[in-house]
Amino acid sequence: MSLEFEATMTVGAFHYEAAFEARDEIVVLFGHSGAGKSLTLQAIAGLLRPQSGRIVIDGQPVVDTTRGIDLPPQRRHVGYVVQSLALFPHLTVAENVAFGMNGDRASRASRTARLLQALGLEGTGDRRPRTLSVGQQQRVALARALGREARLLLLDEPFSALDESLRTSLRSELLRLRAELGLSIVFVTHDLREAHLLADRLAVFDAGRVLQFGPREDVFRRPSSRRVAELTGVANIARGVVREADETSITVDVAGMALVCGAVPGLQAPSPGSAVDVTIRAERVNLRRFRGGGIPGTNTLEARIVEEYAYGSTHTLKFAPVGPGPALEVEIAARPYEVLGVAGQRDWLLELPPGDLHVMPAS
Amino acid sequence: MSEQSRSDRATSAVLWLLAASFALFFLLPLAGLVQRGLSDSGTWDSITSGTARDALWLSLWTSTLTTALAVIFGTPAAYLLSRAHFPGQSLVEALIDLPIVLPPTVAGVALLAAFGRRGVLGEPLDELTGITFGFTTMAVVMAQFIVAAPFFVRAARAGFDSVDPQFEQVAHTLGASPRRAVLRVVVPLAWPSLAAGLVLCWARAMGELGATLIFAGNFQGRTQTMPLAIIEAFESSAGLAGAVALSLLLLAVALLALVAFRVAQRGGAYR
Numbered sequence: 001m002s003l004e005f006e007a008t009m010t011v012g013a014f015h016y017e018a019a020f021e022a023r024d025e026i027v028v029l030f031g032h033s034g035a036g037k038s039l040t041l042q043a044i045a046g047l048l049r050p051q052s053g054r055i056v057i058d059g060q061p062v063v064d065t066t067r068g069i070d071l072p073p074q075r076r077h078v079g080y081v082v083q084s085l086a087l088f089p090h091l092t093v094a095e096n097v098a099f100g101m102n103g104d105r106a107s108r109a110s111r112t113a114r115l116l117q118a119l120g121l122e123g124t125g126d127r128r129p130r131t132l133s134v135g136q137q138q139r140v141a142l143a144r145a146l147g148r149e150a151r152l153l154l155l156d157e158p159f160s161a162l163d164e165s166l167r168t169s170l171r172s173e174l175l176r177l178r179a180e181l182g183l184s185i186v187f188v189t190h191d192l193r194e195a196h197l198l199a200d201r202l203a204v205f206d207a208g209r210v211l212q213f214g215p216r217e218d219v220f221r222r223p224s225s226r227r228v229a230e231l232t233g234v235a236n237i238a239r240g241v242v243r244e245a246d247e248t249s250i251t252v253d254v255a256g257m258a259l260v261c262g263a264v265p266g267l268q269a270p271s272p273g274s275a276v277d278v279t280i281r282a283e284r285v286n287l288r289r290f291r292g293g294g295i296p297g298t299n300t301l302e303a304r305i306v307e308e309y310a311y312g313s314t315h316t317l318k319f320a321p322v323g324p325g326p327a328l329e330v331e332i333a334a335r336p337y338e339v340l341g342v343a344g345q346r347d348w349l350l351e352l353p354p355g356d357l358h359v360m361p362a363s
Numbered sequence: 364m365s366e367q368s369r370s371d372r373a374t375s376a377v378l379w380l381l382a383a384s385f386a387l388f389f390l391l392p393l394a395g396l397v398q399r400g401l402s403d404s405g406t407w408d409s410i411t412s413g414t415a416r417d418a419l420w421l422s423l424w425t426s427t428l429t430t431a432l433a434v435i436f437g438t439p440a441a442y443l444l445s446r447a448h449f450p451g452q453s454l455v456e457a458l459i460d461l462p463i464v465l466p467p468t469v470a471g472v473a474l475l476a477a478f479g480r481r482g483v484l485g486e487p488l489d490e491l492t493g494i495t496f497g498f499t500t501m502a503v504v505m506a507q508f509i510v511a512a513p514f515f516v517r518a519a520r521a522g523f524d525s526v527d528p529q530f531e532q533v534a535h536t537l538g539a540s541p542r543r544a545v546l547r548v549v550v551p552l553a554w555p556s557l558a559a560g561l562v563l564c565w566a567r568a569m570g571e572l573g574a575t576l577i578f579a580g581n582f583q584g585r586t587q588t589m590p591l592a593i594i595e596a597f598e599s600s601a602g603l604a605g606a607v608a609l610s611l612l613l614l615a616v617a618l619l620a621l622v623a624f625r626v627a628q629r630g631g632a633y634r
Binding site for chain 1: 530548
């Protein structure tokens with residue numbers, strides 16, 4: 001199951017231009033609300049016609065503006081779960097699930113029963129959707145979309161109305177379903193953790209554009225621009241000037257300190273003297289005990305905790321440099337926080353692994 | 364007793380008093396009608412007369428036909444007004460609402476001007492085909508339709524407006540054709556409003572007088588509906604007594620129909 005997508009449209013003052021693809025995987029469309037994520041799903045489902053573009057599902061073009069192709073939604077075989085779910089309130093759960101099914105009554109009934117069972121909805125078939133819990137309603141919407149024998153599942157922030165524990169269980173259930181049914185899923189979310197958990201590949205949307213599309217780790221660890229870094233929650237972004245660069249590493253002067261950064265293979269190294277942004281995620285910074293004397297090793301600076309926030313499972317520490325070097329935000333799990341005794345010790349050495357330091361052209 | 368609860372009781376008493384006065388205003392004339400009808404010896408004869416039977420039968424079937432036509436032509440109109448957006452839409456909406464505001468007599472005069480034997484459309488139609496509308500049973504239905512159908516369209520439109528378009532869109536992605544999406548999703552969801560519009564339209568058609576009188580005339584068995592028969596009885600030698608008898612008959616039938624419809628609807632609507 002595959003999807004190729006490229007489309008441009010202009011809705012009022014909003015200009016949209018995006019391209020990405022999905023191949024037997026979960027592609028997460030990530031971005032703030034109003035970035036064009038839901039618009040993308042509507043275009044795939046056929047509820048919105050792009051001004052120009054090409055959308056191919058499983059090798060079949062459903063939209064191709066150059067050839068005048070524009071299949072109506074009912075012929076696209078796409079399962080679409082909208083944010084409000086839109087379960088039909090006048091039909092029972094079973095009737096909802098069977099709504100999109102073809103075939104005779106008996107086969108529809110057996111497929112409905114199988115889907116209800118697969119989603120843990122046994123015994124709810126004769127009830128009205130509104131008598132179910134929000135989590136169950138979510139599953140009914142999923143079952144209904146799957147009942148169509150969809151080639152592609154489009155999910156628009158399906159878990160945003162749920163509490164955290166329910167979200168967690170539904171996310172893992174979605175991963176299980178994906179593995180069982182071999183679905184391609186396009187999943188819209190503005191939740192960073194959700195995006196990270198579910199995404200095989202990630203498309204970062206901002207103001208109607210895809211800023212970066214790639215495997216999850218690429219996007220999270222090597223954002224293509226400062227904006228992507230900001231959107232994907234990179235806490236540390238520092239301006240610097242390239243001192244020297246070769247194919248394997250780039251040395252950047254940042255706040256009076258020389259940082260050795262890993263180079264992205266295949267990408268042209270920036271020329272010495274050019275301005276760059278250097279990023280490192282808060283959880284990639286190593287904390288080391290300060291034993292006095294000189295500073296050991298490269299990419300290590302002496303810094304002092306100036307603010308800290310306890311989030312339960314993690315702690316966020318804000319460091320100010322004692323000597324040269326950038327101010328840094330560090331995230332550390334609760335257990336190492338206690339083992340290291342961070343609460344009683346303010347001065348630390350921060351080590352920035354070259355492989356986690358990412359260099360990109362200054363914006 | 365606290366100051367607060369005393370004022371609450373006073374508010375509640377005023378509320379009940381006003382509501383009771385309101386109900387009484389409707390009950391008293393009905394009681395008067397029943398009392399007059401029972402005390403008059405000629406009532407039963409008037410009710411069972413051929414005039415009454417003809418008028419009642421005509422009223423019932425023309426009103427039902429009018430309502431059916433309103434559903435057939437009005438439902439698509441209401442749906443388009445709710446979903447589509449086209450230039451001049453406000454004008455169309457105002458035109459459909461117009462008969463609700465204007466006295467039915469105006470509608471009657473307008474129908475006569477258009478479809479009467481000397482009318483803009485009526486004259487050429489008469490010359491070409493020999494078909495005339497004026498003073499026929501068809502004219503009764505046309506008069507009822509122009510006056511009553513807007514009530515159905517209004518209610519149906521409000522019903523369609525209340526159905527989130529996302530239901531239809533999801534139905535489309537589930538493979539439903541536009542027709543199936545409307546029939547299986549939109550209409551059932553809008554049903555309470557459609558049903559209310561149905562009743563309103565039928566009731567308005569049953570009560571139609573002004574337009575019918577002008578466009579269809581008053582001929583027993585052909586265009587004389589119950590309201591017209593009541594007027595004629597009132598102006599005849601029988602006077603108030605005859606009018607009371609026919610009014611009681613119409614009252615009973617209308618009440619029966621409305622109750623029957625409510626019961627049927629309660630069974631049909633989803634909960």
